[in-house]
Amino acid sequence: SGMSKEERILDWVKQHAVVGDPQSVVDAMDVYSRQKEWSMHVGDIKGVIVDKVMEEVKPQILLELGTYCGYSAVRMAHLLPPGGHLFTIEFNESFATIAQQVIEVAGLRDKISILKGPSQEIIPQLKKKYEINSVDMVFLDHWKSRYLPDTKLLEENGIIRKGTVLLADNVICPGAPDFLEYVRNSKRYECTTYPVENIRVNDALEKAVFLG
Numbered sequence: 001s002g003m004s005k006e007e008r009i010l011d012w013v014k015q016h017a018v019v020g021d022p023q024s025v026v027d028a029m030d031v032y033s034r035q036k037e038w039s040m041h042v043g044d045i046k047g048v049i050v051d052k053v054m055e056e057v058k059p060q061i062l063l064e065l066g067t068y069c070g071y072s073a074v075r076m077a078h079l080l081p082p083g084g085h086l087f088t089i090e091f092n093e094s095f096a097t098i099a100q101q102v103i104e105v106a107g108l109r110d111k112i113s114i115l116k117g118p119s120q121e122i123i124p125q126l127k128k129k130y131e132i133n134s135v136d137m138v139f140l141d142h143w144k145s146r147y148l149p150d151t152k153l154l155e156e157n158g159i160i161r162k163g164t165v166l167l168a169d170n171v172i173c174p175g176a177p178d179f180l181e182y183v184r185n186s187k188r189y190e191c192t193t194y195p196v197e198n199i200r201v202n203d204a205l206e207k208a209v210f211l212g
């Protein structure tokens, strides 16, 4: 049956990245996506916005929803302040297996924990099972229809606190209209939109700061 697309991406990373060098892993995945097969990671253009928010927030505890092959996990974990940690939730077992190996190549196994399973099951377990009190930043990049219900779960389970920054990919394409409407109209969030006229599609990232 041949290799999956994600296995091809991992193979490319193994052949083109430098072990222990997160930037070379990010660069290799960007080259593969541009020159071989478009892949749904946040990518180099939107990635600059992610980097900027990481430098602003300097999160100690960062939660990612949607690991895929680990591109944004590597890109963000590389920018974590000393002692910082990234927990990333991935529902798809084969994606999680690929991501773990990509993270190994980057040399970031100690900074990243992949939590396998559906976000709606894992979020309520974060406090007790993973000893997470609250998170400083959340990067939403999983199923777009899960952005709003999972944001409400994060609120209800006390995982986000006053000042926690939500950063959501794809709020225009494929789009997360219910999430956008919720955070933009809620008095409990301060929102900023980062539009990107990308090479393929127009999209935007939304930053929503929880006000508690």
Ligand SMILES: O=C(c1ccccc1)c1ccc(O)c(O)c1[N+](=O)[O-]
Pocket: 040, 041, 042, 066, 141, 142, 143, 144, 169, 170, 173, 174
């Ligand atoms: O949903 C898709 C999608 C839909 C159809 C075909 C391919 C991908 C997608 C597209 C761009 C993204 O940045 C992204 O995070 C996703 N995703 O699946 O989470």
Ligand SMILES: [Mg+2]
Pocket: 040, 041, 042, 141, 169, 170
């Ligand atoms: Mg995305």
